[in-house]
Amino acid sequence: MISESSKRRISESTIHRLSLYYRLLSVLEKESKETVSSKELAEREKLTPAQVRKDLSFFGSFGTRGLGYPVSELKRRIGEILGLDRQWSVALIGVGNIGSALVGYKEFQRQGFNIKLIFDNDQRKIGSNHKGIVVADIKNLEKELRENKIEIVVIAVPATVAQYIVDDVVKAGIKAILNFAPVNLKVPEDVFLRNENMSMELEYLSFALVNLFNGRGTNR
């Protein structure tokens, strides 16, 4: 939808903020708000109005001077940019502690991320049912990923085996991987890999408590 690839590189932070705007616009839409200003968006996300306008301006002019942005329309456009205007076929590997939580995580479905397959290597788990999905044997990973046209793989296996798993995932032709294992995975250049490190923010808090406690908090 967006053809700005030649213009200027869009920063990771901008994309992350688009996620925030999208979520906020969904709320505003439910509240039947028709328009919203960069000032209001900024206040609710603890950003500056200029930041909001810059972010949006990378992708086009969505607003009306003097008025602001049309809520539903802007939400729709950001949805397009983020690829949330379509359904994604997702496979989950590892249905332990974290994996189980992800299967039931409503936000994923809401945004079009549909977990179609679940894999594990534990015989006790294989064949069991998680929210209507039967856990498959990791042995059939490559075949199943291809046959089911999976587009995104979520890895929630122990750190020790994550690299072997990811190697197989790459072999199956997957180009987008979300990794929850606390380890650095190597993937070829043409594969998008993102890491979800759940300890990181907790560590930031602990750092903040120990070091920056001058009576002032910090958000993001």
Place this chain on the structure above:
Amino acid sequence: MISESSKRRISESTIHRLSLYYRLLSVLEKESKETVSSKELAEREKLTPAQVRKDLSFFGSFGTRGLGYPVSELKRRIGEILGLDRQWSVALIGVGNIGSALVGYKEFQRQGFNIKLIFDNDQRKIGSNHKGIVVADIKNLEKELRENKIEIVVIAVPATVAQYIVDDVVKAGIKAILNFAPVNLKVPEDVFLRNENMSMELEYLSFALVNLFNGRGTNR
């Protein structure tokens, strides 16, 4: 431990990278590696050697010219900086989908984050046992948080009620909060609030697949 508050502000990214270094150093320590160079650290984290050296230099000179950094010692020092050289008393609020996963998340304990209390408002859950902890009634939140000297609160309740909960948490004098609810929470300036948004990275992948697919991946 660190008294650099006057020098230069340390960026959020630097702190996040310290988390990565810490994790990597733990691995190297287990492998009985004695020293490590900024070059090697950088390669394994996909950063530049200069970045690694700059990050560390904010906190002191930990290395030896010509040799590199002593693995165990550096790990210990970063642990101190991040506040991982001590135990933290953590309370979890909401033992649903995500909450349950966090109770069993080994990484937290390993880093000294001990979940001491669990709260919920669901009568069916109150009194039940999660990994040895009996779920308490959210009604007694303030009293329990104070009596148990809780330092960090993790919020894993539905978005609709998260603000009410966080207000009570703040009233109880808590200064550090990790929020998993997909909503922007308001807290006073002197409270540290961090958000863990599990959809964000998935949305980044979806953005990448739709927009940046010029055959090149991106990691972080």
Place this chain on the structure above:
DNA sequence: GAATGTGAAGGTTTTCACAGCA
């Protein structure tokens, strides 16, 4: 010789400030 520690340079991101439009 090898690798740190660090000012200075370079690059990127954010904020400012204002022209332009409803």
Place this chain on the structure above:
DNA sequence: TGCTGTGAAAACCTTCACATTC
């Protein structure tokens, strides 16, 4: 008048390059 869209300025972060030390 109010608020967007955007060049320019400012702030911030990363990389370079080299003096310094082991």
